[in-house]
Structure formats: structure tokens, C-alpha cells
Amino acid sequence: MLDSQIISLIPHRPPFLWVDKIIEITKDSIVAEKWVPENHDVFKGHYPGHPLLPGVLLCEAIFQTGALLIASVLEKSVKMDSNKIPVLTKIIGARFKRQVQPGDTIQMTVRLIETISSVCILRGTAHVNGKVAVKTEFSCALVTP
Numbered sequence: 001m002l003d004s005q006i007i008s009l010i011p012h013r014p015p016f017l018w019v020d021k022i023i024e025i026t027k028d029s030i031v032a033e034k035w036v037p038e039n040h041d042v043f044k045g046h047y048p049g050h051p052l053l054p055g056v057l058l059c060e061a062i063f064q065t066g067a068l069l070i071a072s073v074l075e076k077s078v079k080m081d082s083n084k085i086p087v088l089t090k091i092i093g094a095r096f097k098r099q100v101q102p103g104d105t106i107q108m109t110v111r112l113i114e115t116i117s118s119v120c121i122l123r124g125t126a127h128v129n130g131k132v133a134v135k136t137e138f139s140c141a142l143v144t145p
Contacts, residue, residue: 009071010064011085011145015041018061019068019108028112030069034061038102053100058134062124063088065108070120070140073112084142089119092137104128118142 003021012018023031036053043051067086100106110124119141126133 005072006068010067012064012067016060017064018057019064022068023107025069025072027073030065030072030108030110032065032068032108034106034108036100036102036104036106040102043102051102053102053104055094055096055134058096058100058106058126059091059094059136061106062108062110062126062134062136063138063140066110066120066122066124066138066140069110069112069122070142083144084118085145086120086140087143088138089141090139092121092139094134094136096134098128098131098133100126100128100133106133113137 005022006017006019007013018034019032020035021033023033042054042057046052046054070086105128107127108124109127110122112120113123114121119139121137121139123135123137125135
């Protein structure tokens, strides 16, 4: 079941919604989770016999968590109106540390580093079983679709 708060904050929808639950939000950070279903279609091709969640989808979970942070906490400080959405503008880097497999639960933590006008710079980490799977830094701009 989808978290109604998530659906109200970001435009992503299944099958491309990569956040299941918000755990905690503070003024400059968010923690969220995504359970990776064992029968997800992506595992049919990545990789048969040794299924792994693609790194780009792991990063996408972090980016969507960042979008939730922007939408829920930063609306007033960046003067975001209801028509604007956060759009990824730059991936500053990503370091992959651990494979994510079917059945894993990913915990994403994103922190706001800086806000310049309507651009937010964020740093995110995804953990599985308490171990870092990926770290990334990225920026988003608020745009009118």
C-alpha cells in the first residue's frame, strides 16, 4: 500500500515510485525506506541467475527521497508554489559499496547541504542491513512542468 503522504508530495507513481515509507523528516534531512520485491520485473534481465538491483534505480530511490525532503520541508524557504516539482539537475558523484538484492529493504537518508535560489544541493546514502550500499551527492531545481 502506498503512503498517501508520499503521493501528495512528489509526482512519481508506480511502477517508478522508489519510496515506500517516510521514517523521519527534520528541517534538513529525511529518512525513508523501500522494500525491493523479489518478483520485480527488473530482475528478469538484471541479471538472470544472479539478480541485482541496478545502481541507477538505487540512486533513483535516493533522488526521490530528496524530492520528498524538498517538497515537505523547504517549500517556504525556496518559495515553491504548488505547481513546481523538483527535477534532478546534476549528479555530482556516486560510490557503490554493496549489492542490493531481491527482498532487501533499502533505507535512504538524504541531507540538504545548500540551497541557492530554487536549486538544492543534497547528499544521500542508501543502506541495506545497516551497511552502506551507495553514497551520492546531487542537485535538484524546482521547475514548472
